[in-house]
Amino acid sequence: MFTQEKVWCPYISPFDPCPPIVKKVFSTPPQLYITFQPPNWPQWPPQEALRRGTLWPALYSPYQPRC
Template identity: 60%
Template structure:
């Protein structure tokens, strides 16, 4: 799938009477497990040290989240 991302966007209605400066694009997270079903066999693994740091043994489930004050370093940013 090209252009696949774990961050989706939508554009809410902006009223001319909205008091706050409008946020035109809203984003939400759609992590990889939503698309997985039963975990398939023989998925690629992190080595043990990387796995302890990532929080998962499986590369397919790795989806780090970075806040607006951080520089995004994740594969899904």
């Protein structure tokens, strides 16, 4: 199973004058992993689809703000 959240740890040079960024976290949308939309996919009811922004649960990507 693919995860929608990825972690990247850049190389930290001993000669870098800037403070290091230890870890970067970013999200990837689910449509990157779906090559085509198969027929008869499960669908949410209309009210749930409007609230989540997509009709198909496989394409749902929750947004979690980071402060």
